[in-house]
């Protein structure tokens with residue numbers, strides 16, 4: 261067996277240490293070792309975006325990242341969005357704008373939208389569609405997802421003002 | 422889908438990476454963004470015994486201009502290309518091409534060096550590099566060599582790079598002001614590779630084509646430089662008729678593999694169509 265490696269990173273603000281085989285994919289470490297089952301496995305082939313997590317300021321598909329690549333990184337998953345019992349503006353907006361039906365894609369959608377709004381706080385519909393194109397939804401038809409992201413952008417801007 | 426077992430190494434310098442490469446030999450593969458290699462390893466099409474991760478080597482990142490040449494570190498990601506002010510101003514073809522690669526998440530990880538090194542004819546950077554007259558810096562323990570993009574791509578997954586070399590930098594001569602450009606790519610959906618695509622750079626002077634480069638993606642075992650099509654346009658005014666004729670010459674060199682994107686005839690026709698569209702758009706964008 262290949263040598264296991266110790267990997268330390270920050271997950272939703274808390275330090276975590278795991279010992280993994282180099283071949284272990286981040287999605288499996290998160291779901292099976294760290295019981296963070298918000299990031300979902302949809303396709304396992306880098307297409308659907310259900311496994312999206314925020315890694316050092318990048319939205320990445322955790323089915324296509326090795327855990328050993330994450331030494332010293334800072335990670336955010338959907339579990340880290342609620343703060344002190346209050347939902348994040350994106351979570352509220354997906355709820356209020358009906359941005360989900362079955363909810364399978366939602367953790368990935370919200371995590372991706374989070375980074376998009378950090379990079380572009382006031383995106384046009386076209387920009388939202390282009391920069392969210394790595395996340396597939398089989399239910400909603402995307403219309404309400406776009407609305408939810410726009411709604412969240414307004415809420416975040418109002419909160420910052 | 423889990424890769425075969427391997428050992429993982431994360432060197433902090435090119436020199437250390439070269440040392441590991443020399444020591445581990447054939448068993449080792451370099452890991453850049455991992456967005457071609459890891460999918461292949463998950464499918465067990467690739468089963469390296471060792472991965473040497475280039476992700477912690479700061480000297481392989483960044484975009485700068487020096488004496489009329491744009492130098493892009495091999496580990497620069499697609500999103501970094503897209504967001505680069507320098508490239509937007511001086512080499513917008515690279516930005517246009519990168520924007521058409523896969524999706525945002527893939528573009529945060531995928532690197533220009535990995536896209537070129539992989540040797541996949543479906544990848545977009547190889548044709549962009551041919552159209553831009555780029556060259557690649559390859560370093561080994563023995564030293565460094567600079568090879569032009571034209572001639573680098575030998576076959577499917579086969580390039581001039583040797584197993585003991587690392588691509589460290591991509592060099593692109595700054596296109597002359599007024600250079601028209603376009604990357605026209607037909608794909609079925611976001612996240613799919615090109616059915617066919619054409620990269621064009623074009624300079625027009627005094628009403629005639631002073632210089633033109635045309636390169637095609639995914640219609641042969643390597644990216645293709647459409648030399649006869651280029652020759653047919655040089656020194657003459659660019660007309661709708663000459664564009665159609667050049668596209669016909671470009672189609673003559675296509676040799677695509679049939680797959681779920683279409684049969685050879687369809688893909689060849691689409692390569693012609695993309696060549697026409699790219700030439701039309703480049704003409705609109707070119708200074709006179």
Ligand SMILES: Cc1cc2nc3c(=O)[nH]c(=O)nc-3n(C[C@H](O)[C@H](O)[C@H](O)COP(=O)(O)OP(=O)(O)OC[C@H]3O[C@@H](n4cnc5c(N)ncnc54)[C@H](O)[C@@H]3O)c2cc1C
Nearest residue numbers: 451453454455456457458531532534535536538544545588
């Ligand atoms: C869903 C999906 C869709 C995609 N669509 C497209 C597309 O439309 N167009 C496109 O161009 N690409 C596409 N890609 C591929 C993507 O752009 C990859 O990121 C890219 O091909 C490889 O770059 P990488 O940095 O990920 O390299 P890796 O996957 O890490 O490496 C690829 C190969 O290159 C070698 N290598 C990497 N860097 C170096 C170096 N510096 N020196 C020497 N050898 C090196 C590696 O050893 C490996 O053999 C897609 C990928 C996915 C998952």
Ligand code: FES
Nearest residue numbers: 302303304309323
């Ligand atoms: S499970 Fe990772 S992209 Fe679908």
Ligand code: FES
Nearest residue numbers: 361363397398399
């Ligand atoms: S809500 Fe069901 S997949 Fe998006």
